[in-house]
Amino acid sequence: MSKPALDPRDPLGFDELFDAEDLAVRDTVRAWCNDRVMPYVADWFESGELPGIRELARELGSIGALGMHLEGYGCAGATAVQYGLACVELEAADSGLRSLVSVQGSLAMYAIHRWGSEEQKQRWLPGMAAGEIIGCFGLTEPDHGSDPASMRTHAKREGGDWVLNGRKMWITNGSVAGVAVVWAQTDDGIRGFAVPTDTPGFSAPEIKHKASLRASVTSELVMDDVRLPAEAAFPEVRGLKGPLSCLNQARYGIVWGAMGAARSCLEAAREYSISREQFGRPIAGFQLTQAKLADMSLELNKGLLLALHLGRRMDAGTLRPEQVSYGKLNNVREAIEIARTARTILGANGISFEYPVMRHAANLESVLTYEGTVEMHQLVIGQALTGENAFR
Structure with a gap:
C-alpha cells in the first residue's frame, strides 16, 4: 500500500482525526474568513478600526459561529472540537475577529446560558446567536485584572431595584454591545447582571491608541447609578x-x-x-x-x-x-x-x-x-x- 505524500501544511495528517461534520464546520468558517476578512484585515489593523462590525456579527450569526457550542435558543449546538476548529480559522484571519466571537459566545452568551434566568435566556440569547445583538463581558477593572475578587464595582439594593456603580476596563465589544454582562460586589457576594447598554448611567467609551488587537473594538465600561430591575441579576450564582x-x-x-x-x-x-x-x-x-x-x-x-x-x-x-x-x-x-x-x-x-x-x-x-x-x-x-x- 502506497503512503500518501506528506502535506507541508498538515505534515502529521491532523485532518484525519476529524469526521466530515467537523471538517465542514471548519471549511465554512475558513471560506467566510477568506472572503470577508482576509482581503481587508491588514487595512483595518493599520487604521485601528473594525468597520462594519454589526454586519460582520450578523454574518457570523448566519453561519452559526456565535455561541456555536451552546444548546438551544438559536445556538448551533456544535461540539467543543468543532468550536475549536472554528477558532483556529478565525484567529488565522486575526485575533481581533476571534476575540469578537469568543467574547460573544464564550463569555457573554455562556454567562447568560449557564447562569441566567429563563427570562434572561429568552430575552437575549436568540438575538445574540443571530448576531443581531452584540454582547460584552465586564470583569476586569482599571486596578484589578488578575485579582477579580478585589473588584470595586458594586451593586446595592434600593427597594426592588439594583443600583450599579463602577468601571470595567479592556472590554472587547463594549461600545457596540446591546447587553453587557457585568460582575459586581453585593452584600451577598459577587453577582452577575445582564445590563441593557441603553440604560441611563451606562456608557462605554472606546479605547484608542492600541498597538495590539487594533482590528477590534475595545472599551471601558462606566456605570454611574445604573438602575436595574431585580430580574437583571443572575438568580443563583454567587462569588467568583x-x-x-x-x-x-x-x-x-x-x-x-x-x-x-x-x-x-x-x-x-x-x-x-x-x-x-x-x-x-x-x-x-x-x-x-x-x-x-x-x-x-x-x-x-x-x-x-x-x-x-x-x-x-x-x-x-x-x-x-x-x-x-x-x-x-x-x-x-x-x-x-x-x-x-x-x-x-x-x-x-x-x-x-x-x-x-x-x-x-x-x-x-x-x-x-x-x-x-x-x-x-x-x-x-x-x-x-x-x-x-x-x-x-
Missing part, C-alpha cells in the same frame, strides 16, 4: 464561580485560536522562504532556515494535538480548569515564538502589513495577557501539582 466558569470557556477557545495565528505565520514564512532568493538560491535551502521551519512546525502541531485532546475531554465532560491552563499557557507562548521566528525568516519584509506576521505577533501579546496572564496560569498549574496555593 460565575465569572471564572466563563473565563474557562474563553480560555479553551484561545487554546485553539492561538494555533491559527501561529499557522498563518508559519505558512507565510514557509512560502516566503521558497520564493526569496539570496546568495543565488532560495533561502529555504539553507540549514538555518530549515531548522527554524522545522521547530515552528513541531510546536504548531504539538499545540494542535494538545488543543484536540482538551477538546475531546470537554466534549466528554471531563475537562478540568487546570488542564485548560496547560493549553492556554503553552499554546499562546509557543504561538508568539512562532510569530517572532517567522519574522526573522521574512527579514525586513516581516514588519510589512503585506504579510500577516507582525500583525499576529502584536495581537498575540494581548492574547498572552487576557483570560489569565502567564504567571496566573503557572500558579494554577503549580497549585494543581503541589496542592499549595501561591496566589496570596
Whole structure:
C-alpha cells in the first residue's frame, strides 16, 4: 500500500482525526474568513478600526459561529472540537475577529446560558446567536485584572431595584454591545447582571491608541447609578464561580485560536522562504532556515494535538480548569515564538502589513495577557501539582 505524500501544511495528517461534520464546520468558517476578512484585515489593523462590525456579527450569526457550542435558543449546538476548529480559522484571519466571537459566545452568551434566568435566556440569547445583538463581558477593572475578587464595582439594593456603580476596563465589544454582562460586589457576594447598554448611567467609551488587537473594538465600561430591575441579576450564582466558569470557556477557545495565528505565520514564512532568493538560491535551502521551519512546525502541531485532546475531554465532560491552563499557557507562548521566528525568516519584509506576521505577533501579546496572564496560569498549574496555593 502506497503512503500518501506528506502535506507541508498538515505534515502529521491532523485532518484525519476529524469526521466530515467537523471538517465542514471548519471549511465554512475558513471560506467566510477568506472572503470577508482576509482581503481587508491588514487595512483595518493599520487604521485601528473594525468597520462594519454589526454586519460582520450578523454574518457570523448566519453561519452559526456565535455561541456555536451552546444548546438551544438559536445556538448551533456544535461540539467543543468543532468550536475549536472554528477558532483556529478565525484567529488565522486575526485575533481581533476571534476575540469578537469568543467574547460573544464564550463569555457573554455562556454567562447568560449557564447562569441566567429563563427570562434572561429568552430575552437575549436568540438575538445574540443571530448576531443581531452584540454582547460584552465586564470583569476586569482599571486596578484589578488578575485579582477579580478585589473588584470595586458594586451593586446595592434600593427597594426592588439594583443600583450599579463602577468601571470595567479592556472590554472587547463594549461600545457596540446591546447587553453587557457585568460582575459586581453585593452584600451577598459577587453577582452577575445582564445590563441593557441603553440604560441611563451606562456608557462605554472606546479605547484608542492600541498597538495590539487594533482590528477590534475595545472599551471601558462606566456605570454611574445604573438602575436595574431585580430580574437583571443572575438568580443563583454567587462569588467568583460565575465569572471564572466563563473565563474557562474563553480560555479553551484561545487554546485553539492561538494555533491559527501561529499557522498563518508559519505558512507565510514557509512560502516566503521558497520564493526569496539570496546568495543565488532560495533561502529555504539553507540549514538555518530549515531548522527554524522545522521547530515552528513541531510546536504548531504539538499545540494542535494538545488543543484536540482538551477538546475531546470537554466534549466528554471531563475537562478540568487546570488542564485548560496547560493549553492556554503553552499554546499562546509557543504561538508568539512562532510569530517572532517567522519574522526573522521574512527579514525586513516581516514588519510589512503585506504579510500577516507582525500583525499576529502584536495581537498575540494581548492574547498572552487576557483570560489569565502567564504567571496566573503557572500558579494554577503549580497549585494543581503541589496542592499549595501561591496566589496570596
